[in-house]
Amino acid sequence: MQAIAIQGAEIYYQEDFLSAEDAAKFFDALVAGCAWERRRTSFGYPVPRDEAYYGDPEASYRYSKREYKPLPWIPALLELRTRVDEATPDSAYNNLGLPRLGYNAVLCNLYRDGNDSVGLHADAEPEMGPVIGSLSLGAERLFRLKRKDGSLAFSQALPSGSLLIMAGKTQKNFKHEVPKEPRIQAPRINLTFRNIHHPR
Ligand SMILES: O=C(O)CCC(=O)C(=O)O
Numbered sequence: 001m002q003a004i005a006i007q008g009a010e011i012y013y014q015e016d017f018l019s020a021e022d023a024a025k026f027f028d029a030l031v032a033g034c035a036w037e038r039r040r041t042s043f044g045y046p047v048p049r050d051e052a053y054y055g056d057p058e059a060s061y062r063y064s065k066r067e068y069k070p071l072p073w074i075p076a077l078l079e080l081r082t083r084v085d086e087a088t089p090d091s092a093y094n095n096l097g098l099p100r101l102g103y104n105a106v107l108c109n110l111y112r113d114g115n116d117s118v119g120l121h122a123d124a125e126p127e128m129g130p131v132i133g134s135l136s137l138g139a140e141r142l143f144r145l146k147r148k149d150g151s152l153a154f155s156q157a158l159p160s161g162s163l164l165i166m167a168g169k170t171q172k173n174f175k176h177e178v179p180k181e182p183r184i185q186a187p188r189i190n191l192t193f194r195n196i197h198h199p200r
Contacts, residue, residue, distance in 0.1 A: 001089055001165065006153050009145065010168025012089055016161060017135070023161030027137040029076040030189055034108050039066055048180075049116040055105025059196040061127050070105055077106055077191070084133040084163060084193050092131045092167035101129055103193035111141065114184030117177070120146060124171040129195030132171070134164045138188035142181060145174045160188075 001012040018026065036050035042065040054077050055070030062068070073081070085102045093100050109118065123132055134143075136158040143164070145154035153174060158164065166176075178190070 001087060001163070003089075003091075004154070006145070008147075008173040009153065009170040010092065010095065010166070011145075011154070011170060012092065012165040012167070013156070014087065014163050015159060017083075017087060017163035018137075018161035020161060023137055026076055026080060027160065027189060030108065030137065030191075031110070031187065033074055033076060034110070035071055036108075036110050042066075049118060050110040050112065052108040052110075053105065054108070055196065058198065059105035059194075061125055061196050063125060068107070077108075080135060080191065081106065081193060084135060087163060088131065088133055088165055092165055095168055096130060098129075098131075101131070101195045101197075103133060103195055105196050106191050106193045109190045109192075111178065111188045111190070113187060114139075114181035117180045120175045120177040122171045122175045123166075123192070123194070127196050127198050128171075129197060130169075130171060131165065131167045131195065133193040134158075134166065135191040135193070136160060136162045136164075136188065137191070139184050139186035141178055141184075141188045141190065143176065143178055145170075145176050147174060158190075 001014045004011040034052040038046050053068045059070045140157045140159050
């Protein structure tokens with residue numbers, strides 16, 4: 001994977017992580033096979049994307065007052081977890097002084113078209129590990145990273161089959177978003193592999 005130099009962040013990227021054939025195969029398997037759900041915010045509005053959460057039984061967490069309880073892994077997601085795990089550079093863990101923890105959960109997002117999105121946020125809950133593997137499938141999606149002062153630090157169109165790893169202090173120093181792109185009419189999927197750990 002290629003390291004992308006952004007001061008205060010640690011990002012790795014591989015555009016051709018999956019072959020076009022594999023990306024299409026996994027996209028079809030996940031559109032049909034994930035238990036997609038349009039959840040509501042604490043104010044009762046639907047979030048602008050469908051979600052499905054899979055993982056090991058201990059990987060529950062709360063985000064924005066929503067409870068995420070993992071469904072048991074399905075074969076396509078298990079296979080992708082292994083591949084994303086193997087591709088995650090040692091330095092993502094070594095630089096943090098962590099052992100290779102790997103991923104025990106994945107949040108799947110389905111953006112049905114360019115009107116679906118995710119607003120600016122960081123994945124920085126205390127139980128969430130700092131290494132996150134983000135795999136893209138389907139139509140291209142703009143992914144942006146912004147500094148705390150709102151300035152743009154990174155903007156990349158993520159094509160199907162690409163893998164982006166966020167590590168180091170990326171979640172502490174930056175927020176990320178997928179803005180609406182109304183011209184996009186095709187669906188796109190993002191999988192964010194995480195490590196959820198509840199300190200005892
Ligand atoms: O689709 C993306 O790349 C962003 C997903 C995301 O921010 C999240 O799941 O927390």
